[in-house]
Amino acid sequence: MGARKNDSDRRIGRRALLVGGAAAAVGTAVLAREELAHLWWRLPGVEKSRVEGAVDFRGARWLAASSANFRWADRPDDYSIDRVVIHVTQGSYASAVKVFQDPDHRAAAHYIVRKDGRVTQMIRELDVAFHAGNRDYNERSIGIEHEGFVDRPEDFTDAMYTASARLTAEICRRYGIPVDREHLIGHVEVPGTDHTDPGEHWDWNRYLKLVRATRTAAA
Numbered sequence: 001m002g003a004r005k006n007d008s009d010r011r012i013g014r015r016a017l018l019v020g021g022a023a024a025a026v027g028t029a030v031l032a033r034e035e036l037a038h039l040w041w042r043l044p045g046v047e048k049s050r051v052e053g054a055v056d057f058r059g060a061r062w063l064a065a066s067s068a069n070f071r072w073a074d075r076p077d078d079y080s081i082d083r084v085v086i087h088v089t090q091g092s093y094a095s096a097v098k099v100f101q102d103p104d105h106r107a108a109a110h111y112i113v114r115k116d117g118r119v120t121q122m123i124r125e126l127d128v129a130f131h132a133g134n135r136d137y138n139e140r141s142i143g144i145e146h147e148g149f150v151d152r153p154e155d156f157t158d159a160m161y162t163a164s165a166r167l168t169a170e171i172c173r174r175y176g177i178p179v180d181r182e183h184l185i186g187h188v189e190v191p192g193t194d195h196t197d198p199g200e201h202w203d204w205n206r207y208l209k210l211v212r213a214t215r216t217a218a219a
Ligand SMILES: [Zn+2]
Pocket: 001, 002, 086, 087, 088, 131, 187, 195, 197
């Protein structure tokens, strides 16, 4: 899962620079980073139309995350998407849903895959979810949580691998992301993170094979 407060501005994005320009025009010399973070997504044009309950992955159940746990965006038009970040919830599905709906959590992923293979989407792919603890990686990635604990290999079921691979294969096809370990990464591999998920029991070889096989079958 993403740590709270880690989506702070490690890098000022180009939209923030635009807001900075607008602020200068109205006479404010300096805007605190906090204020920029609250203003920059309000610029006209960043809101694509959203249909209540619509999902990006067919078969996923929609449950909205708190709007405090993601940022509206227009991906892939404003930020290209070239990474999928694999997470493990370190708790039950219900507890993950609960914190993603909690505005004080300040973190949430786009998807949660359960042990039985059911998929829940909580944030639209066009929006920037706060899941990686790194602003650049949040902007360029889709975050997928997996129900379970990193030290319990039995939590990573066949149904979970199969469903997650289908989801990732579709994401890779949609955004032209190569299916390899440079582009499909664990939270632990995000620069600057102190998180260890998905941990040593996550079978990357198996996962990549499944994603490739699913993509080939779909083609
Ligand atoms: Zn994580």
